[in-house]
Amino acid sequence: MAVEETADFQAYCGATVPRFQNDAERECAKILDFYRVPWTYEPHTFVLERDEDGRVAEAFTPDFYLPEQDLFLEITVMKQRLVTRKNRKLRKLRERYPGVQIKLFYKRDIERLAQRFRLDLAS
Numbered sequence: 001m002a003v004e005e006t007a008d009f010q011a012y013c014g015a016t017v018p019r020f021q022n023d024a025e026r027e028c029a030k031i032l033d034f035y036r037v038p039w040t041y042e043p044h045t046f047v048l049e050r051d052e053d054g055r056v057a058e059a060f061t062p063d064f065y066l067p068e069q070d071l072f073l074e075i076t077v078m079k080q081r082l083v084t085r086k087n088r089k090l091r092k093l094r095e096r097y098p099g100v101q102i103k104l105f106y107k108r109d110i111e112r113l114a115q116r117f118r119l120d121l122a123s
Contacts (some may be wrong), residue, residue, distance in 0.1 A: 006027040009033045014040045024077045025063055031113055032064070040065045044072075046100070048092045060089045062102055072102040072116060075110065 011033045012018065016018075018041035020026045034037045043065045049058040062072035076086055083106075090104060 027110045074104045077107045
């Protein structure tokens with residue numbers, strides 16, 4: 001279920017209003033915006049596997065792209081022990097697209113950043 005965001009993001013580079021999948025993604029967007037780091041939300045899907053007919057069998061869409069750093073960010077709210085599938089997809093992405101830079105952040109990482117910089121992410 002997508003989480004509608006009505007905040008006016010200053011550093012957002014996308015054409016349409018982002019519809020975040022969860023609060024951790026929204027918090028990450030607020031942190032990026034706070035630091036005026038240009039970002040887009042889910043701008044690209046990477047094909048990881050195709051079936052015998054050439055149809056996409058598996059794909060991965062990272063949550064954020066930071067154009068100035070040429071870096072994708074993936075935010076996960078899953079518990080640490082449940083991220084095996086996501087880590088497998090990240091490994092596949094790195095194998096198939098070696099030039100793509102991607103970092104995985106867990107919900108706790110975003111929460112720590114918010115606490116460290118005393119950001120009010122509830123607004």
